[in-house]
Amino acid sequence: MSLRLRPVPWGTQCRSARTNRHSRNRDPGPAMPPVAPTPARPLIVRCGAFGDMVMLTTLMRVVSARYASPVDVVGSGGWTPPLMAREPTLGHLQMVTSRKTPYLLCPSQWRLVRWLRGRGRGPVYLGDIDPDMRALLARGGVHPDDIVARDPAGENAPVLWPDRWLALGQRDPAHRYPTVEVEVSGLRYPRLVVGDGDRADLAAWLEAAGLHGPLVLLQPGNKRTHKRGKLMTADHPKHWDAGNWAAVAQAALADMPDARVVLCGSPPEHPLLEDIRAAAGGHPQVFNGANDLPIPRLLALIERAHSMVSVDTGPAHAAAALGCPLLVMFGAAPPSKWRPIGPGRIVVLGGDNGADSRVSDIAVDATVDAWRSLSRGNGDGSPPS
Template sequence: MPLGAGETFCQQQVDDVHAAAARGGAPILPHHRAAVRVKPDARSTAAGVRWRPTGRDSDVAFPPLPPTGLEDPYMTARPLIVRCGAFGDMVMLTTLMRVVSARYGSPVDVVSSGGWTPPLLMREPTLGHLQMVTSRKTPYLLCPSQWALVRWLRGRGRGPVYLGDIDPEMRALLERGGVHPDDIVARDPAGEDAPVLWPDRWLELGQRDPVRGYPTVDVDVAPLRFPRLIVTDDERADLSRWLADTGLHGPVVLLQPGNKRTHKRGRLMTADHPKHWDAAHWATVARAVLDSLPEAHVVLCGSPPEHPLLEDIRAAAGQHPRVFNGANALPIPRLLALIERAHSMVSVDTGPAHAAAALGCPLVVLFGAAPPGKWRPIGPGRIVALGGERGAASRVSDLAPVQVVDAWRQLHAG
């Protein structure tokens, strides 16, 4: 049954849809399996339909797909993206989500992992359903989240599957879930050492079609290149209350010294990591910021395990009253709202730097061994990348504080 102009669809639980189909009730649509037909409302237009994702604060208009003839493959599930990654990886994945959603005229389902993923993606308007797995490496018989994933996959039907993970464990889970190989568009690891940014790689992947071709529309992908994060009015209000309660008035400049290795290995191993920068260097940047912006506060960003690392920086800054340790006060929704409002950020190459770029926060990002040509954040704001000139031998410690301070001052230069 082709998608009719002016019709509206609202997301329901997948199990409810399957039950309705089994009873012969609400139809399963060729382009939107997890959808239920409802009456058009005033927001439906002849130009397309509006899909109202449950739990989101904005509607998203999707253009109608071309009429589907009997010779066309029958699409009985929404497009699926499979990607388990770190904080920054999931920020950049929004590029792929937007491209795939635009091409198929549908929200996309996502299979992923990590406690950071739901708060990063839950507000993305193109997200349909997020299916989480706690581990891909745990043996299948010992991992209930893998069982749940396989059950969910078996009930989805067929549609395009964009596989962003190259590990055999995820392939095995897709096979267990009955995903047909002809539906998979897989990331090709060959040539990934080339200096191509990840959002550009996702743009390319999202424009490919599976062997079993499904109807798409032509899309200009250039406006979809930048990753995107959504901050809600409620999250902005929470931030305002927190800033007032904490006494953080005036401009806020963010410093992000930690990275994912800090979470895994802690204080003793950090100094050996290519992204390590001495606490005294961070303190020098903090003092320079406060000299330039006397009414500002410097917020040291990090997760609770990084609190001791940030305290080292505060100590090196002489316990300055305008340098605040935010490690125990910045859950991800509040962190995103803070980044959106911040004057600027200085960060090592890590997830919050990609969030800052996506939210348009002026950014200086410090690189170690990771190549900037592959990992540099991109977004609508001003971004300066430093370091990485020695390739795999590069260390953030190669950078002098004066270089970083000069780059930060250039962010708001004319």
Template sequence: MPIPFQPLVIRFGRLGDTLLLQPLLRRLHARYGAPCTLLAAGGYALDLYRGQPDVADVIALRSHHRPLSLSLEQWRAIAALRRMRHVPVYVCEPQPRSLERIRLLLKLAGIPDRHCVYLNDIPLAPGGHWIEHLLQLADSTPPAFADRFAKAASTTSPVPAFVVSAAERADCDRWLAARGLAGHPLVLLQPANKRTMRWHGVRKASDDDKSWPLENWAGVVAAIRIQLPQARVLLCGSPAEYGYLETIRAAMAQPDVEVVARELPLPRMRALLAMAHSMISVDTGPAHLAAAMGCPLVVMFGSVSPSHWRPRSQVPDAVQVLGGPPASTRVDAITPEQVIDAWHALPLRAAENRVL
């Protein structure tokens, strides 16, 4: 058995991109005998992987595109990378601009290229899922470590999974009680995506392939209330999306619909998804988190192919996918009736099947 190494994994993506690394991190943990270090962009990487068994440490860069001369944060990251010059490095970044910055950081840290493998060197199979692409990378070995680890193969699950700590569950329970939501079935709606908000306000619907009309959301909520009159409907999103979500809530003119976008730090969101009745979402990061937490999910795709990005769940039939090529290239081509039918088809979430 080779001696344990703590692999370094690098990805400068958004929430969904960072979340989809989890099966790769699990595979590398199994192959090398030690949890990974993750170098990522954004503070959500810290919240997402804190306390998770396959990650020992997270180095989070909030300004990875800033010039090095102006970024003390990046120089601190370089100093941390210098202490990892002996470990295998897995670069999962597909974007050329970010990849150029990563190569510079690795060079300044003195990490030889023989210690690294790059996702861009592995072709994505036609119709292949992004997680399989990442697992192909995880099964490859940097040249410098081939003599010790090339045969250290491992079979692990291709489905993301996250642990909810007792503290996170207790925090969520207190929040639900304070909000008067405890004891009610909770149906979560995720109308916004990373393209929705711009510095000057909400992006025009015609310029956003994942924008679904307000009247469609209202129709879905009305159907949910007929099916589950005791349910509470929660509009989820980032704090920056609060005003947009309030517009949707006001347009619905429905009772028991609340905007909680300012009250859902990622650990609480994870705990909430581990016990919620269901979620209806456009294709975005929280949809992947919902599937990973076993939450029954209806997800609507725009121009991005579901074959590459379909959220994965350990619960059979817990994800219903609508839209996406070749069926359509815009979410607004999906009707409320299709969404309601898909929601009705979701498996009932029994208490014993919740992810805790």
């Protein structure tokens, strides 16, 4: 058997020979210290609902400022990409469709694990407490010493979520990474960014729909309004009768005759919003927007609106983040944890009886009076004084 040698280019042979000949007597000098690898960008893990992801922007801003870096995010839900599309602190968004599906049956989990294995070590802020996400992080090679985890022991404490994220973002993992000093008090409010293209799209839609003048938004639904195609029932803690919503719409139009009332919701909520419009007598200035409000347009609409009246749900948090004057009505969820905060005027009703609270306990007159009081709000998420 003959041995075949691969030829080496002549110039390489000459350089090697010269190097070997001249390096025999050369002092190699002191050994160079190993270069520490550059840490991967900070990573935030949070698979949450619409409002959860709005409030997560507080954590993103704090972590981005402390590490002087964009942040990567692991998230879920069709609402997350459009909510995060223009967030300036976002580096990479990695989506996972399910954490509960067995690993072998969930390609998005495969992609997540492959991406985690390729990004290297860096600080990881874990906003999810379920073991399935921890298992995925471990499968992706995330070192436990790199994780700063949300504390499940404090879940019931009366602390607003943005303040929880503010505190979490100031903690360091066991394996320390370089940070800079940051004054975080100015980063407390969640933030959303609306693009010029979205504003232009909204303007064209408003013109086509004949929606001129001040816009008052009503948000009657929430993520449980439609489950498996069924509208929420009257015994849900966030349910408010169609007649009540119609009365608010009529009061707004009585105060502002040139206004338009836009009923906001997702396409499956169209029948619910039609009930409200019918209860308002089919008033031509009351518009059902359920089929026309993809998230980018909804955010632009909220930014432009005169005000919003909403149950405790994701778009209410978007309104707070965008500075839209907001009245939010609570059922069983405690306002001490879930109340939206932002730079605009916010009034909160309900939630006074803990788990027994229901939006249906809130009177129409109190709601209309609270909506009218928005102009006297304090701008810090508290009711008017």
